[in-house]
Amino acid sequence: MTSDDLDKRAELAVWPDAELVQRRQAQEFATLREALCAAVDALHDPEARPWIVTEAGDILSPHWIRAHRDMAQRH
Template sequence: MMRVDLDQPADLTLWPGDPPSRMADSRSFPTLRAALAAAAEAIDERNAKPWIITQSGDILAPNWIRAHTAMVGPH
């Protein structure tokens, strides 16, 4: 399992879950914890496909994000 620093800055990109997926929404967050919380909310509310890039260069794919949303608590 990859260890990540939840307090490092991270960029979240949300791709629409329903085709066509031509436009993505990107935002920067002060912490990975905040990006994960926003990603979990987007998955639940908009069926989005989130991707996160951390300040250290880790690229977190949608399946990793779904599996690790418990790190940020209930959403």
């Protein structure tokens, strides 16, 4: 993941629980950095499972988001 990738569009969906089929409606963000900030915030809820789809089509799992939370620096 490059810094250019962080400036591209992304979509965040937060699943309320790993076993539930329904999910909250996906939210679009102008940048991946903004989506990461929102995903990190969602991780405060132990039942939340945030997933991000990048403009390039990469799917970032809750595990990836936790491991890379430092990339979600707010500007």
